[in-house]
Amino acid sequence: MxxxxxxxxxxxxxxxxxxxxxxxxxxxxxxxxxxxxxxxxxxxxxxxxxxxxxxxFRLGAGDLRWARSSPAGVLHFTNGIVEVMANLGRRAGPASARRSAPGRLHWVTGRLPPDATVWFTR
Structure with missing residues (x-):
């Protein structure tokens, strides 16, 4: 459209x-x-x-690196100092505990719900 x-x-x-x-x-x-x-x-x-x-964060200009291991249905990669986890599956998936971008303190511990994405700065 x-x-x-x-x-x-x-x-x-x-x-x-x-x-x-x-x-x-x-x-x-x-x-x-x-x-x-x-x-x-x-x-x-x-x-x-x-x-x-x-x-x-110069997204698209840095090196895109796929995570070595990620749960089924979870897309996990880094681009420069940004780390992205996107749960494309139908069930909640494990998520790391980190500080999310952009600069606000949000801790993700335990599970990432389906159809959810979180960005972290490293």
């Missing part, structure tokens, strides 16, 4: 005509970038924050 830019324009800012090759439902207007500038908990603010973290 293309990112809607402006909620009140034809084709949400992609065209001057509402007749585009990829029509978007009217409900997508609430996801338009211009409607998400103000609310601090919007998806736009979340993505901007995540992009800042990506630059800060």
């Amino acid at each position: 293309p990112l809607p830019w402006t909620a009140q324009r034809p084709a949400f800012g992609f065209s001057d005509s509402p007749d585009t090759w990829l029509p978007l439902p009217a409900c997508y207007g609430s996801c338009a970038a211009d409607t998400q500038r103000e609310p601090p908990d919007s998806t736009l603010h979340l993505y901007r924050h995540l992009l800042r973290l990506r630059r800060r």
